[in-house]
Amino acid sequence: xxxxxxxxxxxxxxxxxxxxxxxxxxxxxxxxxxxxxxxxxxxxxxxxxxxxxxxxxxxxxxxxxxxxxxxxxxxxxxxxxxxxxxxxxxxxxxxxxxxxxxxxxxxxxxxxxxxxxxxxxxxxxxxxxxxxxxxxxxxxxxxxxxxxxxxxxxxxxxxxxxxxxxxxxxxxxxxxxxxxxxxxxxxxxxxxxxxxxxxxxxxxxxxxxxxxxxxxxxxxxxxxxxxxxxxxxxxxxxxxxxxxxxxxxxxxxxxxxxxxxxxxxxxxxxxxxxxxxxxxxxxxxxxxxxxxxxxxxxxxxxxxxxxxxxxxxxxxxxxxxxxxxxxx
Amino acid sequence: xxxxxxxxxxxxxxxxxxxxxxxxxxxxxxxxxxxxxxxxxxxxxxxxxxxxxxxxxxxxxxxxxxxxxxxxxxxxxxxxxxxxxxxxxxxxxxxxxxxxxxxxxxxxxxxxxxxxxxxxxxxxxxxxxxxxxxxxxxxxxxxxxxxxxxxxxxxxxxxxxxxxxxxxxxxxxxxxxxxxxxxxxxxxxxxxxxxxxxxxxxxxxxxxxxxxxxxxxxxxxxxxxxxxxxxxxxxxxxxxxxxxxxxxxxxxxxxxxxxxxxxxxxxxxxxxxxxxxxxxxxxxxxxxxxxxxxxxxxxxxxxxxxxxxxxxxxxxxxxxxxxxxxxxxxxxxxxxxxxx
Numbered sequence: 001x002x003x004x005x006x007x008x009x010x011x012x013x014x015x016x017x018x019x020x021x022x023x024x025x026x027x028x029x030x031x032x033x034x035x036x037x038x039x040x041x042x043x044x045x046x047x048x049x050x051x052x053x054x055x056x057x058x059x060x061x062x063x064x065x066x067x068x069x070x071x072x073x074x075x076x077x078x079x080x081x082x083x084x085x086x087x088x089x090x091x092x093x094x095x096x097x098x099x100x101x102x103x104x105x106x107x108x109x110x111x112x113x114x115x116x117x118x119x120x121x122x123x124x125x126x127x128x129x130x131x132x133x134x135x136x137x138x139x140x141x142x143x144x145x146x147x148x149x150x151x152x153x154x155x156x157x158x159x160x161x162x163x164x165x166x167x168x169x170x171x172x173x174x175x176x177x178x179x180x181x182x183x184x185x186x187x188x189x190x191x192x193x194x195x196x197x198x199x200x201x202x203x204x205x206x207x208x209x210x211x212x213x214x215x216x217x218x219x220x221x222x223x224x225x226x227x228x229x230x231x232x233x234x235x236x237x238x239x240x241x242x243x244x245x246x247x248x249x250x251x252x253x254x255x256x257x258x259x260x261x262x263x264x265x266x267x268x269x270x271x272x273x274x275x276x277x278x279x280x281x282x283x284x285x286x287x288x289x290x291x292x293x294x295x296x297x298x299x300x301x302x303x304x305x306x307x308x309x310x311x312x313x314x315x316x317x318x319x320x321x322x323x324x325x326x327x328x
Numbered sequence: 329x330x331x332x333x334x335x336x337x338x339x340x341x342x343x344x345x346x347x348x349x350x351x352x353x354x355x356x357x358x359x360x361x362x363x364x365x366x367x368x369x370x371x372x373x374x375x376x377x378x379x380x381x382x383x384x385x386x387x388x389x390x391x392x393x394x395x396x397x398x399x400x401x402x403x404x405x406x407x408x409x410x411x412x413x414x415x416x417x418x419x420x421x422x423x424x425x426x427x428x429x430x431x432x433x434x435x436x437x438x439x440x441x442x443x444x445x446x447x448x449x450x451x452x453x454x455x456x457x458x459x460x461x462x463x464x465x466x467x468x469x470x471x472x473x474x475x476x477x478x479x480x481x482x483x484x485x486x487x488x489x490x491x492x493x494x495x496x497x498x499x500x501x502x503x504x505x506x507x508x509x510x511x512x513x514x515x516x517x518x519x520x521x522x523x524x525x526x527x528x529x530x531x532x533x534x535x536x537x538x539x540x541x542x543x544x545x546x547x548x549x550x551x552x553x554x555x556x557x558x559x560x561x562x563x564x565x566x567x568x569x570x571x572x573x574x575x576x577x578x579x580x581x582x583x584x585x586x587x588x589x590x591x592x593x594x595x596x597x598x599x600x601x602x603x604x605x606x607x608x609x610x611x612x613x614x615x616x617x618x619x620x621x622x623x624x625x626x627x628x629x630x631x632x633x634x635x636x637x638x639x640x641x642x643x644x645x646x647x648x649x650x651x652x653x654x655x656x657x658x659x660x661x662x663x664x665x666x667x668x
Contacts, residue, residue, distance in 0.1 A: 053533035159621055189370040190560065194604035194617035201610050216534060219563070223606035223615075242609065260538035262563035264605050266586045271567040272545060274538045277489075279503050 004077075005044040005178060005210050006065070010037050011074035013057075013064050017284060032283045034060040036234035037074070039310075042227065044177070047204070047211040049225035049242065051218060051257070055280050056231040058214045062180050065212070066099045079177065095125045098171035102183035104163035108155040114141070115151035118169045125174055140169040143206065144199060161192035165199065172203060182214045197223060218261035222246055230254045233281055233291040239310065240317030250327045251319040252296045290322065298323045330401075332522055332554045333359040333382065338396035338406075340377055340386065349625045351377045353578040354396070356652060359522070359556065364548050366557045366565035366586075368601075369575035372622055375558045378575075379524045381406075382556070383423045384413045400522070418445065419452055422515035426527040428507035432499040438510050439495030442479040443471050445517040471495070482513040486543055505536035509543070516547065523547075526558040541568050562601055566590055571658075574598045577623055577633040580652055584659040594661040596638045632664070640665055 013035040021029045035057045042048040050058045064071045076084040083093050101107040108117055119137040122128050141150060144165040155163055171179055185193040203209060215221050228245040230238040238251040249255045256276040278295045281287055287294050293303040302322050310318040340352040352374045359365055367375040380386050382398055384405060397404045425431045433441055443461045451457045483491035486509040499507055508528060515523055529537035545568050548555050559565055565572050572589045574582040582595040593599045600618035620637040635645040644664050652662040
């Protein structure tokens with residue numbers, strides 16, 4: 001891919017579950033395959049949305065990419081260098097790759113003033129002097145639409161939308177290249193969500209940022225993204241340009257997901273037409289073969305035995321299904 | 329069509345550390361039989377309070393009814409004694425909540441919880457039936473066959489697969505979507521006329537949300553239950569409701585048939601909410617958020633509460649409070665843009 005910023009090759013993150021395990025023999029120790037072989041890439045200056053339902057592994061993917069948790073296997077390349085093998089300069093990676101979390105109430109330290117929250121990455125990751133740090137932190141605050149008055153405030157003196165602005169200001173303070181946004185608007189009311197979405201669009205333009213947007217909200221993903229990856233039970237099942245994934249989804253799960261996403265349109269009640277039953281399978285004991293097969297209207301014998309690989313539909317649009325000809 | 333619920337000039341105050349807050353302010357609302365109505369608004373607009381007041385579950389020490397009435401088929405629910413109110417709660421009006429795990433009893437099996445509701449219903453028809461589920465001697469837990477059969481029927485109705493297995497499960501053993509279905513089964517087993525659903529799908533995944541909403545729609549069509557859906561999501565309301573009521577800061581600002589509301593929204597707040605919903609791609613159009621924030625409800629106002637945030641505000645909006653009135657058939661708006 002031209003000007004590729006981030007790439008993963010067969011990225012895996014497994015967790016061990018000790019629930020019900022015998023501590024001596026380790027019998028019943030089970031492995032949760034939260035991210036199970038994800039290979040994606042994203043272009044610089046663009047937005048990639050990773051969509052899926054709870055438990056599909058999207059947040060684990062985000063945390064692994066941000067090096068908050070070490071991957072079990074696979075490779076991560078960021079800005080041309082491998083970052084997951086411990087040889088890369090951590091501070092350099094963190095400076096260029098920052099994360100915004102869903103709930104600012106828990107991601108902002110309640111004992112710190114807003115000015116210090118935004119300045120902290122600068123103090124920890126850059127050699128800046130204190131004067132520069134303050135000036136730079138203030139610039140970030142102003143960039144997210146807050147003013148100098150906020151520097152001395154504590155998070156509990158802010159509204160939900162303002163808190164999320166502070167979290168974004170902190171993330172952009174080191175002028176990173178990539179922001180990983182994990183459900184950045186899910187905790188907000190509709191009118192505040194719209195403000196934050198506009199802000200994200202504006203910041204992307206201003207600082208030529210790239211976004212990886214993790215969300216379950218299809219409308220938000222559609223609005224912000226250029227490309228979309230749909231995850232199901234630890235795998236990417238469909239990947240392509242946002243318009244193609246939205247308008248011509250080919251994986252049966254993506255098709256169901258797009259119908260289930262409510263649109264404000266009483267003339268087109270797609271939500272009531274859905275046929276899909278059941279829920280996302282447990283990651284401990286997923287179905288064999290294609291993990292979607294128990295819920296899939298097109299499933300046949302092969303789907304319970306063989307895992308489908310991502311195959312190309314058109315240039316840049318792939319889906320992992322044995323029966324892509326049926327979903328056309 | 330008969331009117332099931334008629335709310336007239338209904339007001340509620342909450343006592344808070346910062347003084348009294350007017351949570352509901354002169355609510356006027358009529359719900360017809362077999363209607364699927366959605367109450368929509370942002371957090372703090374009073375939609376949940378209205379639901380709780382209807383079923384008589386307002387927090388007793390905090391909430392004070394300041395006037396008006398909620399009439400259910402001619403009975404004023406706000407005047408009932410606690411004992412009389414119990415006769416309506418569950419059997420006439422039922423409610424389901426956002427997080428089923430906190431509203432189900434964690435120590436009782438699903439079948440037993442649904443069984444209780446079934447027994448209550450039977451007691452209403454034959455007062456001699458004992459209140460407790462009869463125990464079968466020698467067994468730690470077993471439902472009598474007639475109750476079990478009915479409980480299974482309820483679980484099948486809400487499309488729970490394998491009901492004779494689920495009946496013996498505890499709530500923690502079920503997934504979120506299953507729990508919410510079990511809640512709905514329990515609410516329906518008393519055959520209520522009116523089902524109030526407070527954000528029933530907000531904690532669920534989108535494919536599960538779609539299944540639960542579709543189920544509610546089917547129940548309305550099949551059993552003729554009147555449904556009042558409380559939601560923050562206009563898109564969800566547009567997909568299932570017959571009529572949408574938009575609330576802002578404790579008041580109803582617009583009330584219209586669903587197609588009318590989405591094709592011809594009249595109140596600036598409704599328009600604002602609609603333009604906040606992202607549709608299409610960012611290249612297409614910028615979102616127009618509503619400026620400002622929800623007003624502080626501790627301050628009494630006798631002017632339009634949306635005025636400071638309203639793009640169409642006029643002089644009169646800062647002096648007088650607009651009344652909710654009909655601007656066309658079945659379309660009510662509280663705004664001076666449509667006359668005084």
